Amino acid sequence: xxxxxxxxxxxxxxxxxxxxxxxxxxxxxxxxxxxxxxxxxxxxxxxxxxxxxxxxxxxxxxxxxxxxxxxxxxxxxxxxxxxxxxxxxxxxxxxxxxxxxxxxxxxxxxxxxxxxxxxxxxxxxxxxxxxxxxxxxxxxxxxxxxxxxxxxxxxxxxxxxxxxxxxxxxxxxxxxxxxxxxxxxxxxxxxxxxxxxxxxxxxxxxxxxxxxxxxxxxxxxxxxxxxxxxxxxxxxxxxxxxxxxxxxxxxxxxxxxxxxxxxxxxxxxxxxxxxxxxxxxxxxxxxxxxxxxxxxxxxxxxxxxxxxxxxxxxxxxxxxxxxxxxxxxxxxxxxxxxxxxxxxxxxxxxxxxxxxxxxxxxxxxxxxxxxxxxxxxxxxxxxxxxxxxxxxxxxxxxxxxxxxxxxxxxxxxxxxxxxxxxxxxxxxxxxxxxxxxxxxxxxxxxxxxxxxxxxxxxxxxxx
Amino acid sequence: xxxxxxxxxxxxxxxxxxxxxxxxxxxxxxxxxxxxxxxxxxxxxxxxxxxxxxxxxx
Numbered sequence: 001x002x003x004x005x006x007x008x009x010x011x012x013x014x015x016x017x018x019x020x021x022x023x024x025x026x027x028x029x030x031x032x033x034x035x036x037x038x039x040x041x042x043x044x045x046x047x048x049x050x051x052x053x054x055x056x057x058x059x060x061x062x063x064x065x066x067x068x069x070x071x072x073x074x075x076x077x078x079x080x081x082x083x084x085x086x087x088x089x090x091x092x093x094x095x096x097x098x099x100x101x102x103x104x105x106x107x108x109x110x111x112x113x114x115x116x117x118x119x120x121x122x123x124x125x126x127x128x129x130x131x132x133x134x135x136x137x138x139x140x141x142x143x144x145x146x147x148x149x150x151x152x153x154x155x156x157x158x159x160x161x162x163x164x165x166x167x168x169x170x171x172x173x174x175x176x177x178x179x180x181x182x183x184x185x186x187x188x189x190x191x192x193x194x195x196x197x198x199x200x201x202x203x204x205x206x207x208x209x210x211x212x213x214x215x216x217x218x219x220x221x222x223x224x225x226x227x228x229x230x231x232x233x234x235x236x237x238x239x240x241x242x243x244x245x246x247x248x249x250x251x252x253x254x255x256x257x258x259x260x261x262x263x264x265x266x267x268x269x270x271x272x273x274x275x276x277x278x279x280x281x282x283x284x285x286x287x288x289x290x291x292x293x294x295x296x297x298x299x300x301x302x303x304x305x306x307x308x309x310x311x312x313x314x315x316x317x318x319x320x321x322x323x324x325x326x327x328x329x330x331x332x333x334x335x336x337x338x339x340x341x342x343x344x345x346x347x348x349x350x351x352x353x354x355x356x357x358x359x360x361x362x363x364x365x366x367x368x369x370x371x372x373x374x375x376x377x378x379x380x381x382x383x384x385x386x387x388x389x390x391x392x393x394x395x396x397x398x399x400x401x402x403x404x405x406x407x408x409x410x411x412x413x414x415x416x417x418x419x420x421x422x423x424x425x426x427x428x429x430x431x432x433x434x435x436x437x438x439x440x441x442x443x444x445x446x447x448x449x450x451x452x453x454x455x456x457x458x459x460x461x462x463x
Numbered sequence: 464x465x466x467x468x469x470x471x472x473x474x475x476x477x478x479x480x481x482x483x484x485x486x487x488x489x490x491x492x493x494x495x496x497x498x499x500x501x502x503x504x505x506x507x508x509x510x511x512x513x514x515x516x517x518x519x520x521x
Binding site for chain 1: 480482489505507
């Protein structure tokens with residue numbers, strides 16, 4: 001049994017039927033991690049012993065005729081900002097390493113475990129989730145499984161890379177400005193950034209309280225929906241979590257898309273995009289029917305507003321640590337946080353007001369379109385250490401420009417299924433399928449249709 | 464001292480944020496980038512009735 005090749009659905013089905021033991025799956029996953037992870041660097045903490053113990057509990061449930069859960073025996077990982085009982089939540093930092101271990105699991109970790117999933121470890125990220133490359137000064141860079149000279153993307157880099165490399169079947173990450181959609185694009189896996197407020201963040205280390213989203217990664221849409229369904233539901237521990245009932249997506253994702261109206265975002269979402277990124281959007285759009293281009297007005301300004309809110313609110317969160325331990329920050333995050341402490345309050349207030357304006361502009365588009373399409377990233381993954389990149393011939397700094405197309409969308413909390421395509425260079429690149437608020441099932445349905453049509457896939461095509 | 468460094472030094476005095484001297488050049492570069500984005504935000508004419516999008520619920 002190779003957990004790197006098997007689907008989460010397939011593993012869970014066999015474990016539930018007693019055809020395969022969760023312990024065997026877990027040992028195979030841990031062996032794979034031992035072999036492949038040294039070259040990839042996807043984990044800050046591995047939980048081998050706990051994983052085996054958890055797998056034995058799942059196997060005992062099966063033997064006793066109990067329901068072991070929909071994710072029985074499925075190896076999973078979580079970004080290192082989710083609390084895991086007995087583990088220090090690092091959030092990619094050196095400073096938090098002095099904290100005591102978490103006393104309880106984050107709500108979503110608890111839900112994964114209750115569903116029978118086996119937690120293999122905590123995954124690498126940019127320090128305090130402030131980055132798009134997972135090149136971490138304290139814990140090293142995470143390498144892209146499809147080309148280890150390239151970044152995995154960030155900030156949920158370890159989460160995406162370990163799914164791509166088959167170290168786990170499902171990961172959970174977070175997305176404040178693109179941190180699920182960017183590594184999904186670079187690593188060639190599916191990612192779901194749900195509507196802001198859909199999934200509770202209780203027990204996770206925050207970054208920007210009114211932009212932080214959590215969501216899953218997987219190698220198929222069915223596995224993505226399975227994971228999403230297992231973790232849905234309100235929790236009062238997160239004040240931003242909407243009081244909405246779970247709206248299960250697994251069955252809905254298999255429905256047809258007859259009559260779907262898809263719009264391709266132009267303007268800001270095309271400027272700077274590489275030929276590969278534009279080609280990926282074109283292939284998705286053509287797979288969904290006639291291509292209609294549409295403008296989401298002021299997207300550049302929305303990105304700027306998200307940039308300012310992030311820098312300022314993130315700086316306010318880390319203010320005490322900036323004053324007391326400035327030398328212990330990753331230089332890549334430190335200078336930006338310091339800059340954020342100096343941003344006038346007027347900018348922040350204007351940015352928040354503009355957010356309302358922009359949300360109305362997007363709502364207008366959704367009166368005419370069911371989903372909107374845009375690249376996840378301007379190009380394929382850059383090289384590790386690459387300081388600049390080309391945006392249609394213009395040289396720009398790499399790190400701040402990776403999230404150009406994701407930031408305006410998370411700014412207003414829209415749900416996105418990030419789907420992978422493959423370029424002629426043999427590298428993946430992602431497309432965002434964007435829905436109106438609370439329509440996760442719709443974006444997953446479109447993603448599943450594209451997957452069935454062979455247009456999107458986490459599997460690199462055989463040359 | 465460059466104009467940017469001077470700007471950071473003035474802001475540090477104004478806001479009371481003690482940014483170690485060895486980091487100020489890097490912070491100045493980030494600040495220039497941040498203020499360019501801030502200009503895009505503040506230059507947009509919003510109707511007075513446009514309220515922010517808070518999520519806080521007591």
